[in-house]
Amino acid sequence: NAGVMQNPRHLVRRRGQEARLRCSPMKGHSHVYWYRQLPEEGLKFMVYLQKENIIDESGMPKERFSAEFPKEGPSILRIQQVVRGDSAAYFCASSEYDQGVDYGYTFGSGTRLTVV
């Protein structure tokens, strides 16, 4: 089991460009979460998705940010027209639950986005 795979590990974008961050959940996991970590801060929740559905996007900025988790393929966090303040580490996590039983919550290694 390869765990939660995030790519790229590092991403550099110029101001105004688009950033696409990919997350492949653990095999068998249908819940995906995205978190953002600014320097010297803890992780801040952005969005929670479950196959093709957004369950909770209360932590995601209303403009420029979007997320999807299609039926096939990885989850994508998309940031349009990036600004310097978007520079951060973005973490994905996945989990699976069955009849109330929690089978674990696993993080990827993160993507460090730098906007220049």
Place this chain on the structure above:
Amino acid sequence: AQTVTQSQPEMSVQEAETVTLSCTYDTSESDYYLFWYKQPPSRQMILVIRQEAYKQQNATENRFSVNFQKAAKSFSLKISDSQLGDAAMYFCAYRSGGSNYKLTFGKGTLLTVNP
């Protein structure tokens, strides 16, 4: 909204000694989960220990144990026989017991282990 507070930005401990990291949280819920995560320089978030709020017994995992005080909304982590590999950022996290599984994190405590 739930909040998690870690009041110690940095802590240090001598190798083989014991250290306790503090965490308090604020919630109006009665059913929830608490976690401690470790983040070494590699950035990988590693689950150290978890506690279900309905369980009175404190969770333990080898050298790691918690002191869960539900009434005081306190959840401290004790690391015994500290090792150099324990050096990392430690984050306390809260999760509601409902169907939304998102985590709320504290700002973290940087633990240094001195040889």
